[in-house]
Amino acid sequence: MAGNAEYDAYREDVVGRANVANTAELVDYYRDLEGQGAGALWTVANKIEPWQPSPPSIPMLWKYAALRPHVLRALDLVTPEKAGRRVVYLVNPGRREAEAAVGWLYTGLQVMGPGEVASSHRHSASALRFIMEGQGAFTVVDGAEITLGANDFVLTPNGTWHEHGVREGGTPCIWQDGLDIPLMNALDANFYEVHPELQQARTEPVDASTAIWAGPGLLPAGQQWSRRYSPMLRYEWAPTYEALCNYARVSDGSPFDGIHFDYVNPVTGGPVMSTIGASMQMLRPGEHTRAHRQVGSFIFHVAKGAGRAVIGGRRFDFVERDIFCVPSWTFHEFVNASASEDLCLFSFHDLPVIRALGLYREEGYGENGGHQPILS
Amino acid sequence: MAGNAEYDAYREDVVGRANVANTAELVDYYRDLEGQGAGALWTVANKIEPWQPSPPSIPMLWKYAALRPHVLRALDLVTPEKAGRRVVYLVNPGRREAEAAVGWLYTGLQVMGPGEVASSHRHSASALRFIMEGQGAFTVVDGAEITLGANDFVLTPNGTWHEHGVREGGTPCIWQDGLDIPLMNALDANFYEVHPELQQARTEPVDASTAIWAGPGLLPAGQQWSRRYSPMLRYEWAPTYEALCNYARVSDGSPFDGIHFDYVNPVTGGPVMSTIGASMQMLRPGEHTRAHRQVGSFIFHVAKGAGRAVIGGRRFDFVERDIFCVPSWTFHEFVNASASEDLCLFSFHDLPVIRALGLYREEGYGENGGHQPILS
Amino acid sequence: MAGNAEYDAYREDVVGRANVANTAELVDYYRDLEGQGAGALWTVANKIEPWQPSPPSIPMLWKYAALRPHVLRALDLVTPEKAGRRVVYLVNPGRREAEAAVGWLYTGLQVMGPGEVASSHRHSASALRFIMEGQGAFTVVDGAEITLGANDFVLTPNGTWHEHGVREGGTPCIWQDGLDIPLMNALDANFYEVHPELQQARTEPVDASTAIWAGPGLLPAGQQWSRRYSPMLRYEWAPTYEALCNYARVSDGSPFDGIHFDYVNPVTGGPVMSTIGASMQMLRPGEHTRAHRQVGSFIFHVAKGAGRAVIGGRRFDFVERDIFCVPSWTFHEFVNASASEDLCLFSFHDLPVIRALGLYREEGYGENGGHQPILS
Amino acid sequence: MAGNAEYDAYREDVVGRANVANTAELVDYYRDLEGQGAGALWTVANKIEPWQPSPPSIPMLWKYAALRPHVLRALDLVTPEKAGRRVVYLVNPGRREAEAAVGWLYTGLQVMGPGEVASSHRHSASALRFIMEGQGAFTVVDGAEITLGANDFVLTPNGTWHEHGVREGGTPCIWQDGLDIPLMNALDANFYEVHPELQQARTEPVDASTAIWAGPGLLPAGQQWSRRYSPMLRYEWAPTYEALCNYARVSDGSPFDGIHFDYVNPVTGGPVMSTIGASMQMLRPGEHTRAHRQVGSFIFHVAKGAGRAVIGGRRFDFVERDIFCVPSWTFHEFVNASASEDLCLFSFHDLPVIRALGLYREEGYGENGGHQPILS
Known part of the structure; x- marks a missing residue:
């Protein structure tokens, strides 16, 4: 049966699994089926029903020191x-055809110079920004101007008109974009529009959404917000860092993730957007978390400090502004190597999708005190 | 038919309403029915189906200056x-039999002296505290100790073990209690238990719930809180006031209520407890709101400043720490009489009940620029 | 202290409960407080915080044979x-002032003659009908005409225009009305309107709602129903009885309630209306359920068969069309005395209220095999 | 720049779209980026952000007459x-690498002979069956045996142990399987397990779930079902067809889909499973629907009658048991060519995914009376 290896390549000699060897008659049968737009399930069953997820994405670390000159050169x-x-976008070798950094998540580093303003558009993809450097950047979302400061987390939800710019007198500004463009394409659900007037009128005071929606345990009385994303569009760094410190004062946090917050829609307590979630976590000086794995794909951004991760048995050392990814169902653990400074990791992920569809699972790494051996 | 006025007392000469005059035969019939544990609907239909709510509660103002000596004397x-x-509890003349201050809401002023600790109990009623004066008070809720500071809003949700105290070295402390004891009794749903050991063990750091749950737009990652009340048990005054000022900077707020927040359960964005909601609002110097009425009963506490309310056409002048009530479907408007200081009103209410049952309505006062004539 | 018994009438000599004896000084104090619209909590605490619910409603049975002549005489x-x-409405001796049959539930027996049509109205109260006898009755709900057959369960939800009638050529028709008028009044939330044209136009085919919404496990594709009550307005007896028989074929049902269905809103799986739920249960020949008690008030209607109930230790024997009530937190059990015929009990109740507010509890009767001793 | 076409292949000369021509300097830059695991967004932006969805799936019709002999030959x-x-599974030419029939949906025709029983397994994928022919087939789902009759719709939800068989004395049985295996793989969320004992014990009466959960507007009282799929596992054909006829008697249904039901989880009114929905629709004799398009992928099965579809401008004629697919955002319309017999179409789709993520849109075909021109 030489030349027909595709038909019995996935055989497993396990009860309950497909294990059919090629015969001349079967190969003829398979070819007949192909002519009908069909196939025999048992030739692919073990491939399409793996024992556990085997993501095509691989763990990756992108060093900001290496990328920054290219970003600025743009x-x-x-x-x-x-x-x-x-935008310089980041490509996972296993996800090149989807232009994804991991799973169905896209990310890139965007740069704008002083006095520049981009044209306004909207799309099915949900977008977020995590601000890296520069002075004077802003985003406008459905008429609301938002100031972009370092380590701020900012939303431009699906379906909202948005555009970015840097004020005259500012400096070149760089931020990380995170979008689910690949997922929207995968789901055949991606629409795109350019704003008819290219620029939006401002319809409310600058940074109004945070002023209204960020009160602790408070919401505007009788609010009627029913869209599927957070009305709070900017999550500022200073109060986020203060909240991490407060939480750390009264709790050890998670053995897998340390002091760990999700950014949420304050109206629902749910994720900030329907298809992308975001989190911020703090590892205290010297903290070494235990490894676990989760159904879900993650992109991390080192917001403060330095350290390392072990992802799928491979070690990645990182400093502030580096970016790395954790594919689904891949063990990962973190180390804050500093004895004095805390380490803060921003991340975004597809957990809102995974959870909305009831697919979430997680598992701690059981051996060796929860720490993976490093693959050499 | 003298002596049988109860049977045709509610007649209305309107198509679609009951309008049956007594006859000797009918009165005999009515008495027969009474003997069977029954009655004729048309004798009471207009009474039990009014054109709009006619609450037995009346608007009331309780002056703290008058009550405080009595409270301390206890x-x-x-x-x-x-x-x-x-506790000195406040009684609405129209709700005396229910021991309610308005509708089905109970409120009182509780006092404790230094070194005192009450015994722990729990009940079906939901309880809240709004702190008025004194140093050193605390509450323990299901093992969590909570510090009570002036104008803090604190929860002791239904079903939680709770007890109060004042530390040695503190001062006499007074706070307002708000509960729905009358509603629990009305619904035949009130249970009460004394803690088997009278005092609870502390199981977490002091004020931990606020440290964990009060981050703006942040929630502990992967949190599993599913109880029907907020895990955040203390809403501190300082950040609440800061949030009011932030909101006021970017918005005119509501024409009826000014800058107006609901305290919420951060996990759901919904009310802090299933049966009692609470709010804090700010009227800017000189602000005079337009009158409106709502289905729902409200108890207000003047947290900061002074001014007046017009409730059901009656004027009530108040200063800090005074307490007043607004019965259901009664027009009310507020005035901040100061030209320089803002006015902050804390309130609690039964809107979570009214909304859960789909009964909420509101209506602005349409005439005279939205301002009621004062009844003389 | 003769004459001041009201102040220490509720003392309990139990740690954690109020136990203050009157003194002359205290009585003076209490009277001072009364003058201020206030009182001392400890004089009423044990009364308003009972150890468990003590409903004012009492168990009652209304015999149809006795009531029917009075109903027809109307x-x-x-x-x-x-x-x-x-309508002849049923009065619980403990709830006379609320015109309630139990708790906050109103019920009555309505009669109409051939060719009669009532005027159309709407109100905040939710209403249901359980049809007892006669030919030719109909209801119109928001333009939809509904045929009323014996043992059909029919909704006229809060806020819907509705009116009843009996066709020319029909017979005198009697049905049971169930409403939450008392609850709407208690919550100061009751509105009432007469239809401006007294009669509604028909806007859809007769009994359309059942034709559209009663498919088993089926809903109209892309339906957008978002009102808080069921779009299915008539639950017919024949398929309901068939469903009871199907369920009984594969299950023993509940030890407390036998084969027991809730009528539900098919769009949500929740109760048919926000404030009143309804159920139908079958006890097989000879079945004697175990007693339990629940937070919630119930009115039962004997739809088929005969038997008895023991409610709060009192025995009530009933036949088809009799009506009885079970107050909150009162033990109750049922007996189907027939060896050959099944017994079907329709009921409606306030469980949607109790559950929406998080107050539901239940408890089985633990002794004597689950059966209460009969009080003599 | 010959040889670098990939870099400017997607240029669009439209304001707000990427339109960068290759230069030698830019091509060098792009290659530098590639070496860093990165790329320039503007080289792919127009590709990954299309103006509207452009699904790789194509419309397909699979004729049962052609497939059946191959199925039986297995x-x-x-x-x-x-x-x-x-199983003979159906392959969309545009989705071959995902083994999908359309979008991320897998479908196949499964056959079993008398006396055969498959081994039990479970997986993350959700599965459904639509029964085509044969006598004696059954499925066991988590201990519950389910009889499979022609045109019955049966669930084997994700995570449930399941196995199929045909009773001794039956005939060869064929049914359509529908699963979201491709989606589970795409989301890196697919787990698979073989039952430790290969066969499950029966733990409840045959077809119990339908006996309990299929009552019209009825649910078992106090039910606590909280899993994310329907507890009703078999939706029988006879009552489904009766429901279609009832609905058709009182309504014209949808201009796009005729008389159209979704199969639902009776506990929630939502889809039967989290990731796959299913529907049944009837077109009356001669009915020709108007075309529309939706975000979502659909597989249709002709359950009764014959007719044709126009999908993306292509005409497909079908008879009973034929299967066809409609890719996302593709116009489609249906014709019942019979003047006397109704046409019933079963379908399953990913709308629960699309809706859970907030991505649903639909649009009617506006021209030509709603009918597409046929592409020649």
């Missing part, structure tokens, strides 16, 4: 008018 | 052991 | 124009 | 022990 190489957005 | 008159709790 | 005594509705 | 070609399941 300021000179292309105009915003021609490029639309000047 | 420290000398009774012991905590004999009294259980030393 | 046809002659009053006109629909003058009476609005000709 | 009985002879492979044993259940070796093959696991004898």
Whole structure:
């Protein structure tokens, strides 16, 4: 049966699994089926029903020191008018065809120069920004201008008109974009529109959404917000860091993730957007978490401090502004190598999708005190 | 038919309403029915189906200056052991039989002296505290000790073990209690238990719940809180006031209520407890709101500043710490009489009940620019 | 202290309960408080915080044989124009002031003659009908005409325009009305309107709602129903009885309630209306359920068969069409005395209220095999 | 720039879109980025952000007459022990790498012979069966045996142990399987287990779930079902068809889909499983629906009658048991060509996913009376 290896390549000699060897008659049968737009399940059953998830994404670390010059160079190489957005996007070798950094998540580093303003658009993809450096950047979301400061987490939810810019007198600004463009395409659900007037009018005071929605345990009385994303569009760094410190004062947090918050929609307590969630966690000086794995894909951004991760048995050392990913169902653990400074990791992920569909699972690494051996 | 006025007292000469005059035959019939544990609907239909709510509660203002000496006197008159709790409770003349201040809401002023600790209990009624004066008070709720500071809003939800005390070295402390004891009795749903050991063990750091749950737009990752009340048990005054100021900076707020927050369960965005909601609102210097009426009963506490309310056409002037009530479907409007200081009103109410049952309505006062004439 | 018994009438000599004896000084104090619209909590604490619910309602049985002549007599005594509705309503001796049959539930027996049509109205109260006898009756709910057959369960939800009638050529028709008028009044939430044209136009085919919404495990695709009551307005007896028989074929049902269905809103699986639920249960020949008690008030209607109930230790024997009530937190058990015929009990209750507010509890009767001793 | 077409292949000369021509400097830059696991967004932006969904799936029709002999032949070609399941699965030419029939949906025709029983397994994928022909087939789901009759719709939800068989004395049985295996793999969320004892014990009466949960507007009182799939596992054809006829008697149904029901979880009114929905629709004799398109992928099965569909401008004629698919955002319309017999179409789809993520849209075909021109 040489040349027909595709038909019995996935055999497993296990009760309850497909284990059919090729015969000449069977190969003829398979080819007949192909001619009908069909196939024999047992030739692919073990492939499409693996014992556990085997993601094509691989763990990756992108060093900001290496990427930054390329990002800045885009300021000179292309105009915003021609490029639309000047973004260096990150590619997972296992997800190249989906333009994804991990799973169905896209991420990139966007740069804008002083006085620049991009044109306004909207799309089915949900987008977030995590601000890295520079002065004077802003985003406008459905008429609301939002100031972008370092380590702020900002939403541009699906379906909202949005555009970015940097004020005259500012400096070149870089932020990380996170979107679920690949998922929208995978689900055949991606729509895109350019704003008819290219720029939006401002309809409310700058940073109003945070002023209204960020009160602790407070919501505007009688509010009627019913959209599926958070009305609070900017989660500022200073109060987030203060909240991490408060939490750390009264709790050890999670053995897997330390002091760990989800950013939430204050109206529901649920994720900030329907298809992307985001979190911020703190590892205290010297903290080494236990490994676990989860159904879900994660992109991390080192917001403060330095340390390392072990992901799928591989060690990745990182410093502030580095970016790395954790594929689904892959063991991962973190180390804050500093004896004095805390380590803060921002992350975004597809857990809202996984949870909405009832697919979440997690599992701690049971051996060796919860720590993976490092693959050499 | 003299002597049988009860049978045709509610007649209305309107199509679609009952309008049956007594006859000798009918009165005999009515008496026959009474003998069977029955009655004729048309003799009471117009009474039990009014055109709109006609609450038995009346608008009331309780002056703290008058009540405070009585509250403090309770420290000398009774012991905590004999009294259980030393509370002066407020009685609405129209709700005396239910021991309610308005509708089905109970409220009272509780006092404790330094070094005193009450015994622990739990009940079906939901309880809240709004702290008025004194140093050193605390509450323990299901093992969690909570510090009570002036204008803090604190929960002791239904079904939780709770007890109060004042530390040695503190001062006499007074706070307002708000409970739905009358509603629990009306619904034949009130259970009460004394803690088997009279005092609870502390099981977590002091004020931990606020440290964990009060982050703006943040929740502990992977939290599993599913009880029907907020896990955040103390809503501190300082960040609440800061949130009011932030909101006021970007919005005019509500024409009826000014800058107006609901205290919420951060896990759901819903009310802090299933049967009692609470709010805090700010009227800016000189602000005079327009009148409206709502289905729902409200008890207000003047947290900061002074001013007046017009409730059902009657004027009530108040200063800090005064307490007043607004019965259901009664027009009310507020005035901050100060030209320089803001006015903050804490309130609690039964809107979670009214909304859970789909009964909420509201209506603005349409005439005279939204302001009621004052009844003389 | 003669004459002041009200102040220490509720003393309990139990740690954690109020136990303050009157003194002259205290009585003076109490009277001072009364003058301020206030009172001392410890004088009433044990009364308003009972160890468990002590409902004022008492178990009652109303015999249809006794009531029916009175109901029919109303046809002659009053006109629909003058009476609005000709209803004999049932009064619980403990709930007379609320015009309630138990708790906050109203019920009555309504009668109409051939060719009569009542005027249309709507109100905050939720209403249901359980049809007892006669031919040709109908209800119109928001333009939808509904045929009323014996043992059908029919909704006229709160806020819907509705009116009843009997077709020319029909017979005098009697049905049971169930409403939460007393609850709406208690919550100060009751509104009432007469239809501006007194009669509604029909806007859809007769009995359309059942044709559309009663498919087993089926709902109209893409339906957008979002009101808080069931779009299915008539639950017919024949398929309900068939469902009881199907369920009984594969299950023993509940030890407390036998084969027991709730009528539900098919769009949500929840109760048919926000404030009143309804159920139908079958006890097989000879079945004697175990006693339990629940937070919630119930009115039962014997839809088929005969038997008895023991409620709060009192025995009530009933036949088809008799009506009885079970107050909150009162033990109750049922007996189907027939060796050959099944017994079907319709009931309606306030469990949707109790559950929406998180107050539901139940408890089996632990002794004597689950059967209460009969009080003599 | 010959040879670098991949970098500017997606240029669009539209304001707000990427439109950067290759230069030698840029191509160098792109290659540098590739070496870093990165890329320039503007080279792919227009590709990954299309103006509207452009699904890789194509409309397909699979004729049962052609497939059936191949399906039956599998009985002879492979044993259940070796093959696991004898299934001919249907392949969309645009989705071959995902083994999907459309979008992320898998479907196949399974056959079993008399006396055969498959081994029990469970997986993350949700599965459904639509029964086509044969006598004596059954499925066991978590201990519950379910009889499979023609046109019955049966669930084997994700995470449930399940196995199929045909009773001794039955005939060869064929049914359609529908699963979301491709989606589970795409989401890196697929787990698979073989039952430790290969066969399950029966723990309840045959077809109990339908006997309990299929009452119209009825649910077992006090039920606590909280899993994310329907407890009703079999939706029988006879009452489904009766419901279609009832609905058709009082309504014209949808202009796009005729008389159209979703199969629902009776406990929630929501879809039968979290990730796959199913529907049944009837087109009356001669009915020709208007075209519309939806975000979502659909597989149709002709349950009764014959007719045709126009999908994306292509005409497909079908008879009973044929299967066809409609890709996302593709216009489709149906014709019942018979003047006397109704046409019933079963379908399953990913709308529960699309809706859970807030991505649903639909649009009617506006021109030509709602009918697409046929592409030649």
